[in-house]
Amino acid sequence: MITISNVGQFRMELNKILEEIDKRLFLIVSDEIYFLNSFVKSFKKIVPNEFKDFNEYTLFADEIKFQDLILKSSNFPLMGSKQVFFIKNSSKFSKDFELHLSKLLSTNPNSILVFLSSDTALLKKKKIINFFDNNGVSISFKKIYENQISSWIVDIARTHEINLSPKSCYLISEICGNNLSLIDNEFSKLKLNLNSNNEVDEEVILETFGINKEYNIFELQNYYGKRELKKVIEISEYFSGNNKNYPIQLVLASLYSYYQKIFQIQSLKNQSKSLISKETGINPYFLDQFMFSAQKINMKESVRILDTIKKFDLKSKGIEGINDDSSLLKQLALQILT
Structure with a gap:
């Protein structure tokens, strides 16, 4: 199985599709729809535009029987040299795969079958994965980290x-x-x-x-880093009054991620900027800004702030007492910056 973990590998595998035209059985599994759609776009390049109405099919595993798919893909292309079948929701074929995998080998040599699934549980079906590895291509994706x-x-x-x-x-x-x-x-x-x-x-x-130029998450983090309480409260109150666009859990998650990076920088004291940027994932363009904020507090204070944000996250979910969301962000600002 090919497991894609970065942009370079992703682009390489997309480009290989047109090069590996001899392979005709593909299984692509990802809970990120963008990845599935990107591979569909690449496979669509196989069939010329003038033949798409005849040689390109989009099917759904919960709407077609496995046997009907086999029969349909066993026919010769109506026009041109290749026909492509996109089978979405392919996890619905799990039982059929287990029982009738070999029938896929009997389909027409000019038929390319692309099975697409957003259900990653399919990756645990070793018999299915091994079949595609031996007779075609199977592709999965690693989780994208921050x-x-x-x-x-x-x-x-x-x-x-x-x-x-x-x-x-x-x-x-x-x-x-x-x-x-x-x-x-x-x-x-x-x-x-x-x-x-x-x-x-x-x-x-x-x-x-649809983001306010003055009141957004980037500016909130920026003023937290500068420890400017007045501006933090101002933005927090704006967020609280517009919680549809700025759900409190999203804001808290963003602040937690921000202070995690501050803590990482503090733990990498005396290291080069290039190493800090690599280890923390901070774009070099913003690194000086983060490093300046990291000097404003010590590691002990960073740990306290992270713990405080965790507690407020529980409060926002009603786990630690009942709280009015409209005042939580202001309370958080006061606890962190005073």
């Missing part, structure tokens, strides 16, 4: 011919997290607001994502 997000965002931006500034990349990661499908969709919207050199500046990001 320090990898920026590279994926930049890569997706490039597919839309968009140039990102470091701050814009950071804003997108804070807003969307590792939801690559959402990021891809937002870039489609961004294309409508691009300036002449295709660079997405902060204003375009804010406009497209």
Whole structure:
């Protein structure tokens, strides 16, 4: 099985599809829809546009019988040399796979079958995985960690011919997290607001994502780092009054991640900036800002702040007493900065 863990490997495997046209059985499993859709786009290049109506099929495993798929893919292409079958929700075929895998080998040699599944439980079916490894290709994906997000965002931006500034990349990661499908969709919207050199500046990001220029998570972190209580409370109150756009759990998770990085920097004292950037996943563009904030408090204080954020997260979920969400962020600011 091919397990994709980074952008470079992802692009390499996408490009290999057209090179490995001799292989015709593919199993692609990921709970990130963006990955599945990207492979579909690559496979779609196999069938010329003029033949797509005849030789390209999108089927759903919960709507078609396995035997009917075998019969359909055993026919010759109506026109052209290849026909491609996309079978979505393929985990629904788990039992059929277990019993009738060998029947896939009897399909027409000019048929390419691409089984797509967002159910990662399918990866535990060793018999199925081994079959695709021996007779075709199976692909899975490693979890995307926080320090990898920026590279994926930049890569997706490039597919839309968009140039990102470091701050814009950071804003997108804070807003969307590792939801690559959402990021891809937002870039489609961004294309409508691009300036002449295709660079997405902060204003375009804010406009497209509906974020207030002064009151956003990036600015909240910035003022926490500077320990400017008045501005932190001001932004916190704005968030509390707009909790649909800024759910308290999202804000708390962002602050926790921010102070985790502060703690990591403190634990890497006297190390080079390049090493700190690599270990923490902080873009070098923002590293000085983080390092400045790390000097404002000591490690003991960082641990206290992380513990405080955890407690407020429990409060926001009603686990540690009943609290009014509208005042929690203000209370948090007072506990951290006073």
